[in-house]
Amino acid sequence: MQWLEEHWLLVLPMVLGTFAVARLMPKGEPRSSLVARLVGLAAIGIVGGTLLQPTGAALNDVLFFLFAGVAVLAAILMITHRNPAYSALWFAVVTLAVCGLFLLQSAPFLASATVIVYAGAIIVTFLFVLMLAQQAGTTNYDQNSRQPGVATFTGFVLLGALLFVLLPSKEQATTGPVTGFVSLAPKVILAAQSPPDQSSTPQSTSATTAENFGTMRGLGRSLFGDYLFAVELAGTLLLVASIGAIVIAPKRSSGKL
Amino acid sequence: MVVLTNYLIVGSILFVLGAIGFLTRRNLITLMLSAEMMLHGVSLNLVAFSNFHQNMQGQAFTAFILTVAACEAGIALALILTLYKRSKSLDVNLWSQLGEADIESPHEEEPAVPTAQPAQVFPQLTPTGRSPQFQKETANRV
Numbered sequence: 001m002q003w004l005e006e007h008w009l010l011v012l013p014m015v016l017g018t019f020a021v022a023r024l025m026p027k028g029e030p031r032s033s034l035v036a037r038l039v040g041l042a043a044i045g046i047v048g049g050t051l052l053q054p055t056g057a058a059l060n061d062v063l064f065f066l067f068a069g070v071a072v073l074a075a076i077l078m079i080t081h082r083n084p085a086y087s088a089l090w091f092a093v094v095t096l097a098v099c100g101l102f103l104l105q106s107a108p109f110l111a112s113a114t115v116i117v118y119a120g121a122i123i124v125t126f127l128f129v130l131m132l133a134q135q136a137g138t139t140n141y142d143q144n145s146r147q148p149g150v151a152t153f154t155g156f157v158l159l160g161a162l163l164f165v166l167l168p169s170k171e172q173a174t175t176g177p178v179t180g181f182v183s184l185a186p187k188v189i190l191a192a193q194s195p196p197d198q199s200s201t202p203q204s205t206s207a208t209t210a211e212n213f214g215t216m217r218g219l220g221r222s223l224f225g226d227y228l229f230a231v232e233l234a235g236t237l238l239l240v241a242s243i244g245a246i247v248i249a250p251k252r253s254s255g256k257l
Numbered sequence: 258m259v260v261l262t263n264y265l266i267v268g269s270i271l272f273v274l275g276a277i278g279f280l281t282r283r284n285l286i287t288l289m290l291s292a293e294m295m296l297h298g299v300s301l302n303l304v305a306f307s308n309f310h311q312n313m314q315g316q317a318f319t320a321f322i323l324t325v326a327a328c329e330a331g332i333a334l335a336l337i338l339t340l341y342k343r344s345k346s347l348d349v350n351l352w353s354q355l356g357e358a359d360i361e362s363p364h365e366e367e368p369a370v371p372t373a374q375p376a377q378v379f380p381q382l383t384p385t386g387r388s389p390q391f392q393k394e395t396a397n398r399v
Contacts, residue, residue, distance in 0.1 A: 021274075025281055047270075052263045068267045075271055075294060079278030084286050084347075091290045094271070098297045105264065105308040107316050110323075114300075117323050122293065122330045126286055129334050133286075133341040141283040141348035151280035159273040166265050213311050222313035223320060234324040241328035249335040250342045 009050050010163055016043035018156040024080040025148035044072055051167060063104055071097035082142055085130055092123045106214035264305035272298030285337045285347045289330065296326050 004011065020040030024033055048069060054061045071094050078090035095118040102111040212218030223231055271294055278291030300319045307315025337347070344351045 021277060047266070051266060055260055064263065068263070071267065072270055072274070075274040078294065079274055079282065079287075079291060084284045084290075087284075087287050087290055091294065094294060094297065098271070098301055101264065101267065101301060102304055105304045107304050107307070107319070110300075110304060110316055110319050113320070113323060117327055118293070122327070125330065125334055126290065129337060130286055133338065133347055135346070139284075139346075139348075141346070141350065142287075144283065145281040146283055146350070148281045152277050155273045155277035155280070158276070159269060162269040162273070163266060166262055166269070168262075213313065214308075218313050219316055219320070222317045226314075227317050227321075230321065234321055237328055238324060241332055245331040245335040248332065248339055250339055 013043040013046040014160040022152040067100035268298040268301035
């Protein structure tokens with residue numbers, strides 16, 4: 001009971017979110033889901049208002065909450081929509097919002113690359129396959145999800161556990177140095193606690209130091225310097241995957257789709 | 258500090274929502290989209306850690322995630338087309354015979370939903386006043 005009193009701010013949005021997502025999942029006849037939508041919005045609001053903490057920089061905060069809210073809302077709409085074409089479009093919205101978050105984390109190249117690869121290529125290909133393979137009208141399997149209650153409950157238990165680990169507890173916040181899974185202490189404390197040991201990260205060369213951080217030059221030096229063999233392997237993987245896709249895809253000679 | 262936690266929370270929410278979508282939805286394409294959304298959550302985590310540690314390793318890993326996601330999407334779409342050619346449906350439940358034969362299928366029987374689209378209802382203007390009767394008058398005049 002005492003644990004519940006301490007962590008009700010974490011448990012409450014999980015319960016509300018479970019109810020909302022499980023209720024919004026397609027099951028049988030379309031039904032009005034105004035209550036579920038309101039409950040879901042309340043869960044997002046509780047998480048955004050209490051668990052996320054503003055940094056103080058106004059512009060950063062506004063952009064972060066905008067992008068994060070859009071990403072989570074579009075994600076819920078994506079997994080609960082009855083029409084897969086709309087799901088694909090909501091996924092594009094999720095991708096754009098995540099790219100905004102990338103920009104805020106000083107990864108401009110990754111943001112643009114993700115827009116090009118996901119929103120530009122993958123979504124369009126998915127929509128093409130939908131046009132090829134989707135039957136006319138609504139289908140039975142789109143209207144009935146598979147055990148939505150159990151799956152949603154499991155997912156939100158996982159989310160609750162993740163958030164419980166991520167959020168610093170009260171004792172840690174008051175008594176200083178943080179240990180455990182992620183040391184969430186600011187860099188100053190970390191540096192004072194243990195002097196930075198350069199040899200502990202053998203991968204990082206001089207090109208990937210702080211002054212090159214966030215630039216394309218830094219990313220290029222890192223990719224083609226530290227990870228050169230991995231880049232070669234990734235190129236080979238792309239080649240193999242494209243050949244495999246050509247082999248697997250149905251041939252025109254073997255009949256129409 | 259706070260910034261890192263915020264981004265990790267958003268990343269884990271995206272990951273879990275993708276996992277829920279992957280577990281519940283039955284359309285093969287929606288399954289693939291949910292898997293891609295789980296990848297988004299992971300890349301967000303990596304980029305946040307990259308910014309936290311001020312080095313490029315997380316971003317380099319995210320670039321590799323992009324590569325693998327592109328490969329995965331290409332092969333998965335080819336597989337989906339092949340499966341569709343065999344079964345004329347995108348339902349993933351049709352491909353559940355890969356399990357053990359003596360374990361019963363976990364799928365419950367669902368009520369059949371009418372496959373036709375619900376008839377679209379267009380708005381209609383309500384007629385105002387009585388309709389004018391010109392026909393008789395003109396006929397009489399002539």
